[in-house]
Structures are given as C-alpha cells and as structure tokens.
Amino acid sequence: MITIDRVSKTYAAGHQPALDDVSIQIDRGDFVFLVGSSGSGKSTLLKLMLREERPSRGDVFVAGRHVNKIPNWRVPGLRRDIGAVFQDFRLLPGKTVFDNVAFALEVIGKRRHDINTSVPEILELVGLEGKERRYPHELSGGEQQRVAVARAFVNRPPILLCDEPTGNLDPVTSVGIMRLLDRINKTGTTVVMATHDDEIVNQMRKRVIELRGGELIRDQVDGTYVREADE
C-alpha cells in the first residue's frame, strides 16, 4: 500500500537531512506507529506520502501511485485516497460539526444526497451523534479531534495518516482517539500514526518504526517505544 524506497530528504542544501536513506514497506490493513523524538523526521515522512514535499532522493509509492513522479494535476486524486489527521485538528471555526465534515465531500464534488447520508454515518462511527450542530469551540479537544478524524475518513480512503493526533490531548482522551483509530483500522484501512507518546505505543502493541535524526533505527512488529532521556 505504501512503499518508501531509499528516501532521503534535505530541506536546505548544507543542512542535516530530515530523512536519510529510509526504506519502509507498509501493507494494506497495517497499523503502524512512527516514533522518534521531535525533529526525527516523522512529519517529513508523512508529508512525502501526501506529496506536500518531494524526496531529494529515492521513491515514494502510495496506493498504486508513484507519488514523487505524478504531475501536479493528479495530486488531488492521490489525496482523495489518503485521510489526514493533525495535532491541531484544523477545523473551520465558522462551520458546524456537520458542515466541517460535509465540506470535505463538497469540495471534491460529492452530491448533496450522498453527503446527507455519509456525514451522519461517519459522525456516528466517531461517536459524535447528537453534536452535528455544535461549533468547534463548543466541543472538547477530544471531540474536536473526532470531528477531524470523521472529516479525514468520511470519504472512506484506504489510507489514514495521523501526525501526532493525540499531541494536544490528555491521556484519557487520547485512549478514546486510539480506540477510534483502531476501529477504523479494523475496517481494512491502513493507518500510519506519527507520535512520541510512549504510553500509547506500549498499550497498543502494533508495528513500530523508529526514526532518529532522519535515520530508520528500528522496524518491529508488536513493538514498544522507550523515549529517549532528553524528552
């Protein structure tokens, strides 16, 4: 589903590479934790998959696409196959929960009729039924992140990329989000989650890929994560 083939990424000439000769293979239906301290290159790796950045060297394949080679006009198609969730939720404050989720479908040209059936479905899946008409500022952090997950997944993409989705949440709320992601993964969706939250990683017992200074230092099924002392 996702292949990272000997990828290096250097943002500015002369600087340390953000990723250094990284190769990863992720299959359909996998749940993968991408761990490593801040600055280790986790977000960069996710951005390469989304074609927000391009590798300096190596190749990226996602959902059957040669991501670093496709022309710009095919990037929207790639992104429709990837749901993305971020630490800062990225909701539109002026839109209700329903409209925030519906927006993602509207802008890719889905019919109103389809929107009216799939949005309530997904809101039920993420546990937000009854809160459709609330605005983001009327929700807790955990609920806001559920809206973001709903928006990312409403189009049922085969891949979900999450960049520190629990980074702004307390441990209890984080567990709720993790359960949600696990449930989504059980539907066959490939989930890649960048985090440096060792508790969550150790609870879930999933595949763990660890980066340090842009280098892949561990790829372990059923992995754990021990944070480095400086964090």
Added chain:
Amino acid sequence: MRLRLILSETFGGLRRNATMAASVVLVTFVSMLFVGSALLAQQQVTLIEEDIASQVEVDVYLCGEVDTTLVANCAGGGVTDEQESVITDVLENGVVSDYVVDIVRVSREEFYALLLDHDTIGVIASSSAEDFGPVLRIQLTDPSYFAYIEDAVGGLDGVADVTDQADAFAALFAVLRVLTIGSIALAAVMLLTAVLLITTTIRLSALSRRRETTIMRMVGASTFVIQLPFMLEGAIAAVLGALLAVVVIYAGVVMVVEEWMRDLVTWVDYISAPDVLMIAPWILLAAVLLAALTSFATLRRYTRA
C-alpha cells in the same frame, strides 16, 4: 453541488472581505473610467479629423491687378478668360481630375464682397474688385492630394497662389493628438495601478482563507475548485467597477457632450451616448480579463497543490 459550493465560497469571500472587494470595485472603476474616456477621446478626434477633412478645400487664387508685380505668373496682368479655361480644363479633364470632387468658382465681385465683409481697417474699401482675381474652390476626394493640385496648376499663367485650408488645422490636430496620447498614457498608468492593487487584494484574500484552502488541498479538492472562488470574487468586483465606469461615462457624454458642447461649438460632429454603449462591452471584457489574469497569476503562487 459544486457550483453552489463555489458560489457560496465566492459570495462568502466577498462579504467577509467587503473592504477589499470595495477597493477592487473602486480601482477598476477609476481605471476603466480612464480607459473609456481615452477610447472616446480617440473617437472624437477621429470624428473631427474626418469632419474637417470632408470640408477643407484647396483654393486656387487667380491673378488680379494687384498681383501683377508680385507674382511671376501674373506678369501679364489679371487673369484672362483663355488662361482661366486652360486652368479649369487641367482641373476638370487633366490627370488630377480624378482627385477633384467639385469646383466652385467665386467671381472677383463675390470675392471682393467677401473681403469687404472681413475688412476692419478699410484697406479693402480703398481698392476695387478689379484688383482681385476670381477664386476656384476645389473640393478633393482626400485633402492629402493637395500637392498634386499644386503641381498641376501652380505654375500655370494666371494662377496667383494655391493654398491648402488643411494647413490651418494642422496645429489643432497636433494638439488633439497629444491630448489623446496623454489620455491613453494616463489610462495605462491607471491599469497598472489596478493590476497592483488587485494583486495585493487577492493575495490578502487568499491568506485570510488559508485555513479553508489548506483543508481543501488536504482532502483532494482540485486546484480549479480551490482557485475559482477567488477569481470569481475578483471578476465580480471588477465587473461592478466597470459597470459603474460605463454609467458615469454615459452620464458624462450625455451631460457634457450632448447637452453642453454640442451647443457651444456647433461646427463639429460629436460622439454620442450610443458610442458609449458600443465601447461598454469592451470595457467590461477588459475589466474581467484584468481581474481574472491578475488573480490567476497571483493564485498560482498562493494556493498551489
């Protein structure tokens, strides 16, 4: 539906950035006012030129007694009937006859009467009709053929002088042309101002909606869907400005040209309100292109994939 989404984004944008929209409306209004005025000024000058061109004549002055010592062709005294028929024959049947539309003969008596009319110091009154020759007023198919007429008859016996009335208007045309070029230059500067302001406005508008466009990019909206609302916003504001400009120019032509100048200077043709309607579509088109191209160029840098 995508159209509804795009329209709601567009009008939402216009509402939220009302001040920016207003500035685009105004700058388009002013620049299109200049562009429209320059176009009309150009048309008006052309009208005057054509008008005068159709009226100016070449005057062939035949010899009178007074010319005898002054002009070589008149050494034999006043023009004789034979000399005059040779001259008339050249004009009516010679090579230059193709350029001649009409010849009006002003007899010495008529000419003398005309001179008397304009004489304020009494120098004409002290002379007589015999002192002057008759005048042949020639209307040409095109006033620029003057030189041919001068070549054909200027050297004939009995011809005192050949003059081109167009000479008298040359200075006027020069002034009008400078004014027209000035108005075009001013319009160009205004257009540049409009481009710069619209660029800034669209950029601010795009920045103020970064959150939306970021989400749109993230969920895979096409570049077209992301950019179109901004372009439409600019285009709608520009069309409003251009319409305003057309209305003001129309009112200006009706009030200044039709109601005032037409009675003030009566001997020229004027542009009229329908002429404004003729240039209106071009002004609107120019405004839309101005806004669309400017926003296209700006957006490529601010909302690209």
